[in-house]
Each structure stands twice: as C-alpha cells, then as structure tokens.
Amino acid sequence: MVHVTLVATSLDSSSKSQHLARHAAGLFAERGIPHTLLDLRDSPELARPLELATHIIFAVPIYNFDVNAAAKQVIEDHGGALEGKTVGFLCQAGGQRSYMSVMSFANALMLDFRCWIVPRFVYATGNDFDEGQLGETVRGRIEELVETLLKGN
Numbered sequence: 001m002v003h004v005t006l007v008a009t010s011l012d013s014s015s016k017s018q019h020l021a022r023h024a025a026g027l028f029a030e031r032g033i034p035h036t037l038l039d040l041r042d043s044p045e046l047a048r049p050l051e052l053a054t055h056i057i058f059a060v061p062i063y064n065f066d067v068n069a070a071a072k073q074v075i076e077d078h079g080g081a082l083e084g085k086t087v088g089f090l091c092q093a094g095g096q097r098s099y100m101s102v103m104s105f106a107n108a109l110m111l112d113f114r115c116w117i118v119p120r121f122v123y124a125t126g127n128d129f130d131e132g133q134l135g136e137t138v139r140g141r142i143e144e145l146v147e148t149l150l151k152g153n
C-alpha cells in the first residue's frame with residue numbers, strides 16, 4: 001500500500017519550497033494517493049509518518065550549497081525510518097548555480113540508508129514564481145517527479 005510522506009523542511013515563514021511541497025501534495029490528492037504533508041515550521045511529530053511512508057519527498061531550501069540544517073536533522077533523528085524507501089526532492093534555491101547542492105544529502109540517503117533516489121529532481125528558483133504563484137514549467141516538473149516517484153519501487 002503506497003503512502004507518500006512529504007517533508008517540507010524550510011523554517012522560513014515566506015518559504016517557496018513549502019509552496020512546491022503543497023503543489024506536489026495536491027497532485028497526490030488528485031490521484032487519490034494516500035499522503036501526509038509535514039511542515040517542519042509546525043514542529044510535527046515525524047516518527048510515525050516517516051515509518052508509515054513507502055515513498056518520501058523532501059522539499060528543501062538550498063543554503064550554502066547544501067540542503068538546510070533542518071533537513072539534515074531529519075536524517076540524524078529518523079534515518080532508520082527512511083531505510084530502503086524511495087525518495088524524491090523538490091529544491092528551492094536563489095539561483096541556478098547551486099543545482100548539484102542536493103547531492104550530498106542524496107548520497108547520505110543512498111549510502112547510509114539504502115534509499116532509492118528518484119533520478120529526477122525539481123530545482124526551482126525565484127524565477128519559477130510569478131507573483132507568488134508557481135509557473136507552468138515548474139508545475140510540469142513537479143508532475144514529472146510525482147509520476148516518476150510512483151513508478152519507482
């Protein structure tokens with residue numbers, strides 16, 4: 001039984017990656033796929049929804065050429081619950097040059113926790129938003145990620 005848990009790790013009150021996560025959650029809802037959205041700004045209980053998940057999406061902000069510290073803490077505190085699961089990424093950055101920044105996080109999930117990493121991730125910048133709304137191109141990319149995630153393990 002598929003259950004997708006989305007972990008939106010930005011703690012910023014005006015976060016854009018939180019928008020990416022909500023858009024993806026809406027696509028799972030449209031498809032009737034059971035899912036849970038965890039917004040770390042609300043300090044949610046993580047253990048059970050991560051255990052329950054068959055598939056996980058991390059929606060992360062890029063800080064200093066890496067994911068933010070709150071995302072890393074999820075691995076530090078709950079890595080065991082991620083073991084062997086299929087994981088995709090929605091990344092929000094300020095510019096194009098940090099495109100590979102999610103890779104050390106992906107490597108840790110792959111090599112330490114045997115996760116299956118979806119070989120397609122969304123990388124959005126401020127240019128993908130128009131007056132706070134997600135642009136068509138990035139919406140298409142999120143849809144592709146959702147489809148690829150569900151086709152995986």
Ligand SMILES: Cc1cc2nc3c(=O)[nH]c(=O)nc-3n(C[C@H](O)[C@H](O)[C@H](O)COP(=O)(O)O)c2cc1C
Nearest residue numbers: 010012015016017061062063064065093094095098
């Ligand atoms: C401390 C800090 C470091 C950042 N480092 C990068 C970076 O290395 N590369 C980049 O493209 N954007 C960087 N940014 C811009 C953020 O990725 C951008 O503000 C993004 O919207 C953050 O996601 P959020 O809106 O979901 O919080 C940085 C922002 C901050 C506050």
